[in-house]
Amino acid sequence: MFFSIDFSNGLAIYDQIVRQVTFAVASGGLAVGEMVPSVRELAKQLAVNPNTVARAYRELQANGVLEAVRGTGLQVAAGAPKQCRQSRLRLLRERLVSVLHEAHLSGLDTATLREILNEEI
Amino acid sequence: MFFSIDFSNGLAIYDQIVRQVTFAVASGGLAVGEMVPSVRELAKQLAVNPNTVARAYRELQANGVLEAVRGTGLQVAAGAPKQCRQSRLRLLRERLVSVLHEAHLSGLDTATLREILNEEI
Amino acid sequence: MFFSIDFSNGLAIYDQIVRQVTFAVASGGLAVGEMVPSVRELAKQLAVNPNTVARAYRELQANGVLEAVRGTGLQVAAGAPKQCRQSRLRLLRERLVSVLHEAHLSGLDTATLREILNEEI
Amino acid sequence: MFFSIDFSNGLAIYDQIVRQVTFAVASGGLAVGEMVPSVRELAKQLAVNPNTVARAYRELQANGVLEAVRGTGLQVAAGAPKQCRQSRLRLLRERLVSVLHEAHLSGLDTATLREILNEEI
DNA sequence: GTGGTCTAGACCACC
């Protein structure tokens, strides 16, 4: 799996990690039982402090997305994909709605908005 | 003009104020020479600390969007609308790209994405 | 007499007025017994609020530089020129020292400093 | 580097900090990549509120003089020295011109002015 | 530990 952090979009780094792991499980990029990268490895890969990754993994465990395998690491939990597919739409929709709402309030006409969307998709 | 703060979209409050004033000037909701609400008034209206509004206004002055009228308040500066219309597209695009990027990474197919967009617009 | 206000040098407006009246008296530009412009007139001339001029005149009265002539206005007081000539050097020297001190701390070599001074004088 | 605040020269504290950091970078007292004192540390050293230092540092970041190293502190940015050397001359000149202008208006003859300057340099 | 943000409330200069 490939993750990438955007340091300037307002979202906390640990939150971006939580979201991306969730999305990866939802899309099947991470299968049930598959091990996620170790805290240290992912931290290095993202150029981020291990504590930040650890915090994200802690939340994913609390969510039931990941589960610890003693002495080995963290793997995708059994019921996770179903749950993540539900979360995914909700999480994405939230951000999308927020941006579209701002675009609407900004007085941008919907034609221009659609144009920009088509360019960017 | 009416401004509104979303306390849970990740954007700093002062930044949301900066963006909304910029957008209001871009759309003509705030005309050149028009006074913006006073720091204290807007702070009360948004249920936010005056310092937070002051910080937003300070940045808008630094951007050349607002200018001080001594002892009276802040007004929209002369060249502001043109500049704000450019800023608006850039600012919205940035957030939009960030969300669409995340949606893409999440494995969401573009058909579904377009469907959601159409629902939400 | 010609006064001029610099709105961006850190000095309070009323203070600039106080200083300039003091300097005018010191240099003889304002003679003993001469009337200073009325609050309203000077305020208009400097594009400044009358309260600000009034405050400056109040301080100048407290200093003994100006004195009220009932029903007529303010005139330069008897002992003022002597006192103002003393103040002038002190007031100018204070600001000068402050700037030269900063220039020195800034690591600017004195040769360059002298060069700039010669240009600007 | 040693910074020092003059609480009675009219310049805002945050502005004095901005100027002194700029000057230190210009003179090489702060090298590229070097960390500036932490907000809290400098605040303690100058007997000033941390927010005031933070504001100065924020402006220096906006100027491109400093850049953040996440969780670590602020360091002098790559292109800063060149830019700061230019700023230095401009910033000093502005204050100098303001004082010399006042001295000139005050009716002080240039001979006396030069004499004072020579004493003080 | 670091900076970033926000709150609460003060004083000042100016209108």
Added chain:
DNA sequence: GTGGTCTAGACCACG
């Protein structure tokens, strides 16, 4: 009344 500055102290994310 206005904005500008400063203080004091809180919480957060990150290292």
